[in-house]
Amino acid sequence: MSTLTDLQVELIRGDIRQNGIEMTDLEDDLLDHICCALEEELDVNSSFESAYSKIKSLVCPNGYREIQEETTQLLTLKFNKMRKTMNILGIIGSALLLVGSISKLQHWPGAGVSLVFGGAILVLGYLPFMLSMSLKQTDKTIGKIRNIVGYLSSTAIVVGVIFKLQHWPEARLLLLGGIVIFLVFFIPLFIKSVGKEAIMKIQPVTSAVLLMAIVSILFAFSNQTHSYNYVLSLTDINDDLEQNLEFQNRSAEKLRAQHTNEALSKSSEDVVSYVDGLKQYILSKVNPEEKSKQLHPEDGPRYIEAINNDVLVENFNAHEFSGEELQKMLIAHNEFLSNNKINVGNTKSWLATKFSHQPLFVIFNKLTQIQIEIVNAEINELSSN
């Protein structure tokens, strides 16, 4: 009977590993088995290559990986019911995440609840269970590292999506971290350790969950993408508006010097400086170092992330800006104007048209426009007297 050389044995061992066998016990069994069968085959067939491919196709016509899957299936039989529940939970969780992302963009109600619930199901239920199941399938360090890395990155991505859409802090870090770990570490580890054959056999449920999570991420990112040119043109417009405001202010000063309506002038100056304060606040939130009144395109179209009822801030849950104090001031200011009143409108429409769902740069421009409107109204009023 022929005996295999050490090199041939190593070749077979490499092939078994390459084809996704990750349980050392099973690898030893299969290697010995294939070698025994091969040594017998070599008595009648002198070519190692053809003998090996014949034995391989006889022993595992569907690839080595199938034997490992059959083994884990038998060993984890008691978890089968749980596996089914978890698969259903995974689908529900990722579907909620997807629906939540779409609702968020469309400003439909219930977006936040659906996002947080979906994410919680995935992060607390499905993903940890998948990790514990996948760790049972391998006793190789590389396999364990791969599974843990996959778990960490997918958790970071799901949590990141929620944080991003809810405007909670550190969302960008979580998302980028998760994606980088996934692409740079998980995918190479996955391809290296599992082998090409096995990649084709990823569970349909896993791929469905994966797909929905990816689509949610795309939505999360599309939420706040404005081009640099768009921001640039907005800052240009704001520069023009500021110049216009300065010009109007100079005209107003001349009229004010005649002291025809001091109460109006006082109120007008108050509102204008209050809006200046708002702009300064926004700037300090975007860039604490910035002292000038100008927004820079590098600051990006950000949303303010602080709760303070006194100024225009983003409401975390409703994703809307509240300008209630400014509105009250404008209504009070209108008392001093006999005609050409500032169009404040009713609460909802004014807030909705001016500030709802607007990025920072647009808000900033609108504030300057309000200032111009006020000064203009004052000039009109004073010159008509």
Next chain:
Amino acid sequence: MYLKPMYSKELLKGTLTTIILRLLATHGKMYGYEITQKVKILSGEKILIKEGSLYPALHKLKDEGLVKTETEMVGNRMRKYYSLTEQGGVSTKEKVDELFQFIDTLKVILNVNPKLT
């Protein structure tokens, strides 16, 4: 060399662990390839155990504590010998008895010779 097995996979499915346990009880320690060859010879090549069923079954038995393994180096590869644990011995007897009873019952059910009725 490799013949098509005579019995269907479904028939073998429920009896595979009993066959393995019984073989180990008679022959002491055996390695995987040896088990397949022994079954092939004993059954007159009517039963061929697929590797895809044998190793999952062996690992399951080991997980349940019915068999244990010891290793031996053959060249530069490892050969794993499977043998019964004490608990495995008890379980083998139960399973073999159960299977014999099952065969007897099957004979009664399937024996529809009209002369006997």
